[in-house]
Amino acid sequence: MTTWFPDVIDLMMRDECSVRYKSDQLKNFYNCVSVLLSNQIKEFLRNGIAKWTNLFLPENSDFLPLFKVDLVLDDEGMQFLPRYEQLENSLVSVIDEVASRMQNVQTLQSWMASSFAQNSPPQFVNTQLSEELLNIHKQTVINTVKEKFKHVDEYLKMQFVDKFSYLIDGEAAQSVQKFLNDPEQTFATIEKEAQSFWKTCNEIRILDAIHTVSLFEIGCQDIKRGLCDRAKNFAGINLNKLVDEIRKTNQGICTAYNEIEDVCLKSAKTTEELMEQLSFVENARSIGSLQLTDKIKMTLKHFLVLTDTHLFTSEDVELINSAVTWPTRAAPIFDKHDEVID
Structure with a gap:
């Protein structure tokens, strides 16, 4: 104009x-x-x-x-x-x-x-x-x-x-909940289920970030990030179940050894108490120690498997360290018990 x-x-x-x-x-x-x-x-x-x-x-x-x-x-x-x-x-x-x-x-x-x-x-x-x-x-x-x-x-x-x-x-949420509620599931099957979600996340990551079709340029970063987060969340639910099991196992190991320590160092007041103490310690040295050692090996193996995909808290690391070192710390306790009995 x-x-x-x-x-x-x-x-x-x-x-x-x-x-x-x-x-x-x-x-x-x-x-x-x-x-x-x-x-x-x-x-x-x-x-x-x-x-x-x-x-x-x-x-x-x-x-x-x-x-x-x-x-x-x-x-x-x-x-x-x-x-x-x-x-x-x-x-x-x-x-x-x-x-x-x-x-x-x-x-x-x-x-x-x-x-x-x-x-x-x-x-x-x-x-x-x-x-x-x-x-x-x-x-x-x-x-x-x-x-x-x-x-x-x-x-x-x-x-x-x-x-x-x-x-x-909602399909994945229901499936995961049903899966974890099944008492027949083991560490291996739950870990495999978690890995399947990590695999899904990796499949999503390699999809095109930008895709051109006809007259449209499609940006896919947001949907990829959102779906990956969902897959990682379901993987995390499975992993948290395993972490809880490891934590409970380690707590059980530490509780068992604490009981062994208490009984070994306890002063028997009667002959009956002494006989019960000797029986308990003998069982702890043989069958009990073997069972706890097997549990320690298994929980350590599970712990190492999960370190690639899960960041353990300092409390969990301290707990498993306490559990796996108990056999070494138990030997002096048994020796001290023998000295008391002699």
Whole structure:
């Protein structure tokens, strides 16, 4: 407007244009100028809209722009942002935005009147495009985007929904709970179950972070991170079960040895108490020690297996250290018991 409209005014106000017409003909002349401006501006707007719409025609598919959408995982599940409706509205709004331009071009009479009369209401050239024309262009864009978006939906379904929906729809949660409540499960089977979720997490990690399909660039970082977190959570539930079992085993080992220490160093007051003490210590030295040693070997093995996937607390490390060193600390206790008896 600031560049071409002053030139139009200057051209129409030249003497060679206006002196050709009598005063009663000037109105018709100015009306013709308004019609000419209207036609040219409308044609300009139509061309701008057509250039945008033509990008979505099949023969121009190589020139389509890429539109970025993100796959996300939220409380509503796996979905795209922006949503399809938002994307469609934004692309169609380009047509409305172009059509809304140059709607305030004053007629020549209005411009002249405003130059002399400050309060004169402005009159504008008709530059509004028909709704029918705009709807035709909009429908062209909508049809193409809807067809292209089918490929995006297929990608979401094939790469994520079909493979990993069980992580978020409650299936995995129920399965894990049922599995851990089964008394027949062992350390090996529970550890294997945890590893299966870690494997799932690794499968998710190697998927494309950005995938291009049709006219869409799909960002997958958010959904990958969300699904990995779900898989790691279920792996953690299984691991926590194993950690609890290790903790209970170590506590049991320490309790058993503490009892051995108490009995070994206890002073028997009667012959009956002495005989019970000797029997207990003898059993502790043979069968009891062997059983506890087997438990120590097993709990240490389990502990080492989990160190690759679980960060033990300092309390748990101190507890297992106490458990595995008990056999070494028990030897002097038995020797001291023998001295007391002798």
